[in-house]
Amino acid sequence: MLKIKDLQVSINGKTILRGLNLEVNKGEVHAIMGPNGTGKSTLANVIAGKPGYHIDKGEIIYKGKNILEMPPEVRAQEGIFLGFQYPVEIPGVSMTNFMRTAINEHRKYKGLDPMSAGEFLKLMKEKQKLVEIQAKLTNRSVNEGFSGGEKKKNEIFQMAMLEPNLAILDETDSGLDIDALKIVANGVNKLRTKENATIVITHYQRLLDYIVPDFVHVLFDGKIVKSGGKELALVLEEKGYEWIKDESSK
Amino acid sequence: METKYNDILFKEKLVSLFNEHRRKIGFNDTGQMSALRDNAFETFEKTGFPHTKIEDWRNTNLKNVFAHNYNVLFEAQADKPDIEKIFQCNIHNFDTHIIALYNGWYLSEDKHLITLPNGTIIGSLAQAVKEYPELVEKHYNKYADINENGLIALNTAFAQDGIFIYVPDGVETYKTIQIVNILDRDDKLFIQNKNLIIVGKNAKLTFLHCDDSYNYNRSFTNTVTEVFIDEGAVVDHYKLQNLNDSSALINTTYFHLEKESKLTSNAITLNGGLIRNKSNVILAGKKGKANIYGLYLVDKEQHIDNRVFVDHAESDCDSDELFKGIADDNATAVFNGHILVRKDSQKTNASQTNRNIQLTDKATVFSKPFLEIYADDVKCSHGATVGQLDEEALFYIKSRGIGEYDAKLLLLYAFAAKVINKISVEALRENIDDLVKKRLRGELAICDMCVLQCKTQEKTYEFEIDLSKI
Numbered sequence: 001m002l003k004i005k006d007l008q009v010s011i012n013g014k015t016i017l018r019g020l021n022l023e024v025n026k027g028e029v030h031a032i033m034g035p036n037g038t039g040k041s042t043l044a045n046v047i048a049g050k051p052g053y054h055i056d057k058g059e060i061i062y063k064g065k066n067i068l069e070m071p072p073e074v075r076a077q078e079g080i081f082l083g084f085q086y087p088v089e090i091p092g093v094s095m096t097n098f099m100r101t102a103i104n105e106h107r108k109y110k111g112l113d114p115m116s117a118g119e120f121l122k123l124m125k126e127k128q129k130l131v132e133i134q135a136k137l138t139n140r141s142v143n144e145g146f147s148g149g150e151k152k153k154n155e156i157f158q159m160a161m162l163e164p165n166l167a168i169l170d171e172t173d174s175g176l177d178i179d180a181l182k183i184v185a186n187g188v189n190k191l192r193t194k195e196n197a198t199i200v201i202t203h204y205q206r207l208l209d210y211i212v213p214d215f216v217h218v219l220f221d222g223k224i225v226k227s228g229g230k231e232l233a234l235v236l237e238e239k240g241y242e243w244i245k246d247e248s249s250k
Numbered sequence: 251m252e253t254k255y256n257d258i259l260f261k262e263k264l265v266s267l268f269n270e271h272r273r274k275i276g277f278n279d280t281g282q283m284s285a286l287r288d289n290a291f292e293t294f295e296k297t298g299f300p301h302t303k304i305e306d307w308r309n310t311n312l313k314n315v316f317a318h319n320y321n322v323l324f325e326a327q328a329d330k331p332d333i334e335k336i337f338q339c340n341i342h343n344f345d346t347h348i349i350a351l352y353n354g355w356y357l358s359e360d361k362h363l364i365t366l367p368n369g370t371i372i373g374s375l376a377q378a379v380k381e382y383p384e385l386v387e388k389h390y391n392k393y394a395d396i397n398e399n400g401l402i403a404l405n406t407a408f409a410q411d412g413i414f415i416y417v418p419d420g421v422e423t424y425k426t427i428q429i430v431n432i433l434d435r436d437d438k439l440f441i442q443n444k445n446l447i448i449v450g451k452n453a454k455l456t457f458l459h460c461d462d463s464y465n466y467n468r469s470f471t472n473t474v475t476e477v478f479i480d481e482g483a484v485v486d487h488y489k490l491q492n493l494n495d496s497s498a499l500i501n502t503t504y505f506h507l508e509k510e511s512k513l514t515s516n517a518i519t520l521n522g523g524l525i526r527n528k529s530n531v532i533l534a535g536k537k538g539k540a541n542i543y544g545l546y547l548v549d550k551e552q553h554i555d556n557r558v559f560v561d562h563a564e565s566d567c568d569s570d571e572l573f574k575g576i577a578d579d580n581a582t583a584v585f586n587g588h589i590l591v592r593k594d595s596q597k598t599n600a601s602q603t604n605r606n607i608q609l610t611d612k613a614t615v616f617s618k619p620f621l622e623i624y625a626d627d628v629k630c631s632h633g634a635t636v637g638q639l640d641e642e643a644l645f646y647i648k649s650r651g652i653g654e655y656d657a658k659l660l661l662l663y664a665f666a667a668k669v670i671n672k673i674s675v676e677a678l679r680e681n682i683d684d685l686v687k688k689r690l691r692g693e694l695a696i697c698d699m700c701v702l703q704c705k706t707q708e709k710t711y712e713f714e715i716d717l718s719k720i
Binding site: 051075106141 | 640641642643645646647648649650651652653654656657660661663664665667668
């Protein structure tokens with residue numbers, strides 16, 4: 001589904017990713033871990049198409065297409081979803097309006113007619129229930145005045161609405177208490193199918209107790225320096241990142 | 251040979267027109283009004299037109315406005331437009347009393363002044379001078395200041411007609427009074443109206459003032475409106491401006507608030523070549539409250555200048571200002587807010603906010619908040635911003651599959667909605683909401699008819715339902 005080859009990315013002349021390789025197939029959950037400032041969020045942003053990054057080398061092949069030239073909205077319509085580390089507040093745009101516009105843009109891209117108001121409301125209720133989000137959230141402006149936990153739940157709700165093929169969750173666990181973490185993880189697990197894939201970016205092992213990955217990768221200094229199964233996360237939890245640093249500097 | 255500037259030439263022309271038509275201009279005047287007129291004329295002769303060397307006019311240059319040869323009508327035009335057509339200018343689901351000025355003169359089928367069953371009098375100011383001279387004299391030019399600038403003096407010297415509204419004490423007008431200014435001529439007109447609105451003690455009035463162009467001809471309008479709001483009265487004032495790109499409109503409104511009265515004013519500018527809205531608000535009694543709001547959407551070479559002066563002349567009063575605007579292309583937007591809190595005006599609560607989005611490098615925004623406070627027990631705040639669309643928010647919206655154009659539209663609409671949501675008359679709010687959406691999509695043109703008719707012509711505009719319309 002996703003193949004990243006020798007990706008080198010810089011921002012304002014500073015190189016962040018230095019030849020990153022990653023392959024994700026459908027049905028898989030990948031966890032990307034690593035210390036702060038090693039390029040985890042850059043990787044997520046570049047896959048989603050955030051402007052401001054310079055691709056110095058390499059390619060990102062998604063469903064057989066190089067997506068680097070695609071605008072972010074087309075990547076989204078192609079099924080890529082980014083769960084933001086810091087979801088943006090958009091005062092004045094209601095969640096309902098926002099999601100409805102997004103859903104219908106996705107439908108238009110697939111050549112489908114817009115969803116009727118009734119169908120849409122039904123879908124919204126259904127997905128809210130799935131991710132255990134309160135109804136009052138949807139009547140408010142996008143993320144405006146939401147608590148940290150509400151914002152993250154809202155990301156998962158949007159993911160449930162848009163049903164992506166590839167979801168990238170950037171530090172979804174940051175700032176969450178254990179109850180909110182469980183709700184968020186539950187939502188992600190319920191949305192897992194054999195057809196879609198998830199990349200979970202996290203700093204701590206904690207989230208991986210609830211979202212169990214098939215693969216764990218360690219990102220350090222702009223490269224994936226170690227890959228393994230879910231056990232690798234436990235090793236990292238126990239030993240920290242220092243031994244990886246030592247190992248990779250050898 | 252000496253070259254004369256356009257403003258000098260235009261001034262000379264007006265001076266000779268005044269002398270030539272002096273009797274005709276003042277045919278209707280009371281003695282007091284006639285004296286005011288001559289005094290104002292002298293003032294105009296002395297001061298001339300405002301220019302950019304005057305601080306208050308630094309950002310609004312009228313030079314190009316004066317470069318044209320305007321006609322002045324000293325009497326109402328004999329031919330009348332199709333009144334039925336004008337009266338179709340109603341707002342969907344919104345029952346109003348419509349009164350209209352046609353090329354600067356009151357337009358009616360028969361009576362120039364009518365008394366509604368509840369005692370409210372609406373109609374032509376010229377007619378009100380005839381029928382209720384004492385009432386008019388009590389307020390006429392009591393709030394306007396001919397020394398504010400040459401255009402106020404000029405208006406006072408020349409104005410012959412305008413709108414008159416009188417709401418007696420204790421009367422609540424439930425039906426909104428809609429004033430429609432219609433300009434429809436083949437030549438270039440210079441129009442100077444004077445409107446007088448008197449709202450009695452504990453009375454209530456909602457009025458909507460629409461300035462619309464009906465064609466693409468150039469025009470120059472210089473209007474002065476005086477609004478007297480007596481003790482405990484409540485006034486809702488809406489201004490809707492949709493003029494063509496060749497029009498110039500100078501609009502000066504004086505609001506005088508007695509104790510415990512409340513004013514809400516909301517000016518929505520959708521289109522116009524050069525518009526200057528000046529609101530002078532005097533809180534002349536204790537516990538008065540004034541909310542002054544505005545939204546302006548300018549593009550191409552358009553110029554909008556909003557100025558608000560709030561005088562907290564008494565203690566325990568509140569004032570709240572919110573002006574938001576979007577400047578696109580080469581347009582210019584100006585905001586000047588001046589709050590004056592006098593020495594003894596303790597317990598004043600005043601806030602002023604101006605937010606601007608500058609969509610291009612060539613658009614210009616001037617914003618000047620100004621607080622002048624002489625009392626010590628007050629709560630005053632101000633804020634002014636000029637910025638671009640939030641890039642983080644744009645990416646967030648796009649990352650959900652919404653394209654650049656729609657994402658921008660969503661953000662621009664959300665920006666404007668804060669002001670639209672302040673409109674308390676629901677039918678009007680919905681309608682203006684539609685107009686703003688159309689304007690942002692670039693679909694709002696100068697209609698053959700009043701712009702408010704848009705809704706009846708076609709389907710409603712909703713972001714939520716019809717995506718292709720976003």
